[in-house]
Amino acid sequence: MRGRPSRSHELPATTGRELAARVLFRVLDEDAWASPTLDAELSRAHLSPSENGRATDLVYGVLRVLPALEDAIDAHRPRRDPLEPFTLACMLCASYELLHTAEKPWAILDETVGLIRRMRAEGLSRFANAVLRKIAAARPEAPMRASRLVLPRWLEEHLALDLGAERARSFAGDRPVPPPITLRSRRERDAILTAIREARPDATLTLGALSEHAILTRGVGDPRRLPGFDRGDFVVMDEASQLVAEAVGAKSGERVLDACAGRGGKTLAMLDAMGAGGELVACDDHPEKLARMDDELRRLGHAPSKVARHAVDLSVGLGKLAVDSFDRVLVDAPCTGLGTVHRRPEILLRVGPEDVPRMQELQEQILARAAELVRPDGLLVYAVCSPTRAEGIGVVQALLSRGSFGRHARSFELLREPVGPIAPDDDGMIRLGPWCDPSASCDAFQIARLRRRR
Numbered sequence: 438m439r440g441r442p443s444r445s446h447e448l449p450a451t452t453g454r455e456l457a458a459r460v461l462f463r464v465l466d467e468d469a470w471a472s473p474t475l476d477a478e479l480s481r482a483h484l485s486p487s488e489n490g491r492a493t494d495l496v497y498g499v500l501r502v503l504p505a506l507e508d509a510i511d512a513h514r515p516r517r518d519p520l521e522p523f524t525l526a527c528m529l530c531a532s533y534e535l536l537h538t539a540e541k542p543w544a545i546l547d548e549t550v551g552l553i554r555r556m557r558a559e560g561l562s563r564f565a566n567a568v569l570r571k572i573a574a575a576r577p578e579a580p581m582r583a584s585r586l587v588l589p590r591w592l593e594e595h596l597a598l599d600l601g602a603e604r605a606r607s608f609a610g611d612r613p614v615p616p617p618i619t620l621r622s623r624r625e626r627d628a629i630l631t632a633i634r635e636a637r638p639d640a641t642l643t644l645g646a647l648s649e650h651a652i653l654t655r656g657v658g659d660p661r662r663l664p665g666f667d668r669g670d671f672v673v674m675d676e677a678s679q680l681v682a683e684a685v686g687a688k689s690g691e692r693v694l695d696a697c698a699g700r701g702g703k704t705l706a707m708l709d710a711m712g713a714g715g716e717l718v719a720c721d722d723h724p725e726k727l728a729r730m731d732d733e734l735r736r737l738g739h740a741p742s743k744v745a746r747h748a749v750d751l752s753v754g755l756g757k758l759a760v761d762s763f764d765r766v767l768v769d770a771p772c773t774g775l776g777t778v779h780r781r782p783e784i785l786l787r788v789g790p791e792d793v794p795r796m797q798e799l800q801e802q803i804l805a806r807a808a809e810l811v812r813p814d815g816l817l818v819y820a821v822c823s824p825t826r827a828e829g830i831g832v833v834q835a836l837l838s839r840g841s842f843g844r845h846a847r848s849f850e851l852l853r854e855p856v857g858p859i860a861p862d863d864d865g866m867i868r869l870g871p872w873c874d875p876s877a878s879c880d881a882f883q884i885a886r887l888r889r890r891r
């Protein structure tokens with residue numbers, strides 16, 4: 438059942454709870470992404486910092502443990518017919534607060550019931566009141582903060598097989614909530630850290646342990662307002678992505694291709710590594726994403742022409758790209774995105790077991806095409822932000838077992854060298870994740886570095 442548009446939704450939210458319920462309503466009912474939806478609501482509501490914090494905690498908290506909250510609500514209602522979506526969003530927030538925070542139950546119930554009455558209907562508010570009272574009665578004495586993810590059964594099984602028990606536990610385990618905003622420093626890291634510390638004395642800043650450019654920040658607010666942002670001193674980029682760009686090892690004077698460049702997060706990191714010389718080309722099958730690189734290029738002090746861009750669907754062909762012409766090619770492939778669920782828990786609502794083989798097939802096609810573009814002795818780097826073996830070593834083995842590509846015989850060997858401080862596993866894959874990061878905030882990525890034989 439879709440929610441009726443309500444006039445009240447046009448006005449900014451007046452409390453953190455209301456704001457969180459609106460965001461969750463859009464995520465659950467309209468497939469919106471949590472982060473941009475939350476940012477948009479926060480910036481038009483102008484709430485106090487503590488209400489902003491409450492809204493953020495609620496949105497991410499609810500999404501992290503959603504299946505358990507749905508079970509709690511279902512256990513206390515007689516019928517299983519779909520709930521009106523905004524009412525459900527309000528009830529999920531309230532259940533989360535009752536089960537996982539020390540907030541006073543009467544305050545949670547009062548506000549939630551009033552909100553449903555105001556935004557929807559008296560009958561729905563009475564229904565919510567009855568269910569929430571029962572959840573409140575069963576509330577644990579000392580509610581525990583929910584920093585562990587509640588994963589669907591199919592994914593738990595996949596992870597146990599693909600990562601082994603220890604890494605699977607680490608993947609879903611206690612991780613910092615909310616995750617830090619990570620910066621990639623483009624100038625001396627300590628100087629950038631000092632400048633931010635002076636401007637935000639209450640923030641927590643730590644140096645990343647995996648990339649020598651990474652700074653992990655908490656409580657800095659909008660990173661676009663930090664000193665040095667306008668000068669291009671840093672870029673917002675998670676640490677695993679920084680390592681992917683570093684794995685390419687792009688150098689001045691080389692021809693480098695970012696084959697699935699999107700909006701260019703890794704393209705720009707490679708451009709920094711290349712300095713003034715060389716030629717950097719970015720491709721994607723979505724030209725509008727490539728176009729969005731312009732503003733960021735300018736902020737970082739580059740002319741937009743610094744990165745040549747081509748719209749190409751690599752599952753179909755090579756477009757204008759010439760075979761054997763690049764020293765290095767990065768394939769940051771489209772994937773299930775399951776490695777980023779800690780940061781984007783709504784992925785769990787959208788990805789099912791059938792998506793893993795579907796993405797693997799697409800990844801194999803794209804990697805095989807991209808391999809045609811690497812010159813003899815050149816480097817092909819394959820990366821995905823997913824921990825599944827199918828999307829990682831499965832795709833790489835499909836490439837290694839192919840005798841030839843296009844008209845020419847080409848073969849690759851999987852390099853077994855570390856990327857930053859992380860050594861590959863026995864099968865040659867670099868597997869990044871919270872298990873290799875002292876701050877436990879690293880997304881789960883896989884990287885393979887393949888050298889084309891002469």
Ligand SMILES: C[S@@+](CC[C@H](N)C(=O)[O-])C[C@H]1O[C@@H](n2cnc3c(N)ncnc32)[C@H](O)[C@@H]1O
Nearest residue numbers: 697698699702703721722750751752769770771
């Ligand atoms: C993981 S994202 C890349 C993120 C990007 N490298 C970054 O760092 O911001 C994968 C990209 O592959 C693109 N893509 C999907 N299918 C493609 C295809 N058949 N050919 C080329 N690009 C494709 C998507 O549009 C998406 O931007």
